[in-house]
């Protein structure tokens with residue numbers, strides 16, 4: 026009796042779920058003209074999760090090919106590099122990034138994770154376009170003084186601490202009790218700034234908001250084992266923690282929305298824009314997720330690396346210091362006296378932050394060039410298409426190593442050296458982060474303002490040194506990671 030139910034059920038499951046995937050797996054090996062890397066029989070090429078850069082680099086070199094295919098479980102992934110690949114990757118309209126980042130990194134929550142009904146089409150692209158209408162100069166002008174206050178508060182709170190920028194989101198354990206985790210603090214700082222970006226100061230800075238939001242983003246962004254990424258539905262402790270974090274995250278966003286709806290004279294911020302446009306809770310949730318995750322995942326490590334590069338490159342620290350001194354002399358005429366650092370620096374109008382700190386811009390760009398070296402991911406959500414004689418199938422994932430541009434000696438001489446000269450007075454468009462088409466970093470302007478308020482505050486009010494684990498000054502910067 027049981028077998029009469031169970032066996033047909035198993036067969037049906039195989040037909041519905043497994044057979045189409047085996048077909049996809051078979052096709053990926055046989056019929057696309059792309060060299061195929063055989064990985065583990067069931068899991069596929071797990072090194073993509075454990076040693077991504079080496080895995081991509083080694084296979085490109087060994088196959089002497091700028092394209093190859095591998096498999097992660099049932100999913101077919103095409104790795105590509107070179108000029109044509111870069112252009113395909115960043116311009117082809119069928120290539121969406123949401124599925125890719127979710128599958129390969131398993132981080133940002135989907136509305137449906139919080140039981141919100143979703144439409145079929147990914148909303149992020151149109152959302153970015155719509156929200157961009159808000160991102161005019163006056164929006165950033167309004168945010169500048171607040172950003173300076175948040176920077177000062179962060180630096181003041183931790184001015185006596187030493188910290189380890191390489192311990193990702195975990196506090197350093199005793200015997201170094203006063204060593205704190207820098208990423209954690211820069212993360213909290215960036216979450217606070219990002220909340221101010223989405224909802225006006227009064228709401229964003231309500232007690233507990235930043236800490237609660239940082240905690241749930243930290244949990245959501247933590248990467249579990251490879252198995253928990255490829256089998257996200259397995260009820261592992263990691264999965265349960267993530268579900269809990271999604272709920273907390275959703276609760277926090279809903280709370281902000283509910284609070285806003287009660288306000289009599291709401292401020293003109295991104296949340297209000299969405300509410301005025303009649304956006305659903307699903308859209309608001311997607312928008313918050315997109316901006317919070319995009320901003321919070323990239324900016325804190327960049328700030329940490331800037332501090333390290335400044336501390337280990339005397340020439341650039343001095344140039345930065347000189348630029349900052351000239352900036353203060355020109356744009357902050359009233360001496361600091363008893364005012365706070367933020368009030369003192371707020372004398373400089375936004376325009377001067379954007380145009381009169383070219384060395385700091387170059388330091389930020391060079392830091393991103395050296396540290397943003399992972400692999401971007403897309404999924405072909407359109408029809409099959411042919412790329413240089415190779416078939417890219419509907420449903421295929423595509424991955425492109427950013428190092429193909431950022432560490433390419435044809436783009437940047439001595440590409441492993443920290444050399445902000447690469448960007449001073451040089452047009453790096455097309456070779457560099459945030460300017461690639463279709464998904465340019467819409468937060469690039471904001472990231473530059475944030476980083477510069479941070480560096481100017483740091484160099485004006487504080488001194489910092491990189492030390493090794495024993496507390497001795499350390500002068501050699503580790504290479505790209």
Ligand code: HEM
Pocket residue numbers: 122149150153222315316319320321323324327393397401402458459463464465466467468469471472
């Ligand atoms: C130093 C800090 C940052 C770096 C290095 C960075 C880098 C990038 C890169 C490389 C992309 C393209 C990703 C891809 O093509 O797969 C991107 C996209 C994006 N970034 Fe940033 N970003 C930074 C800060 C920010 C901030 C602060 C925000 C928010 C204000 C932000 C919002 C976004 C958004 C919304 C996208 C997606 C654009 C789209 O889909 O059209 N980013 N970022």
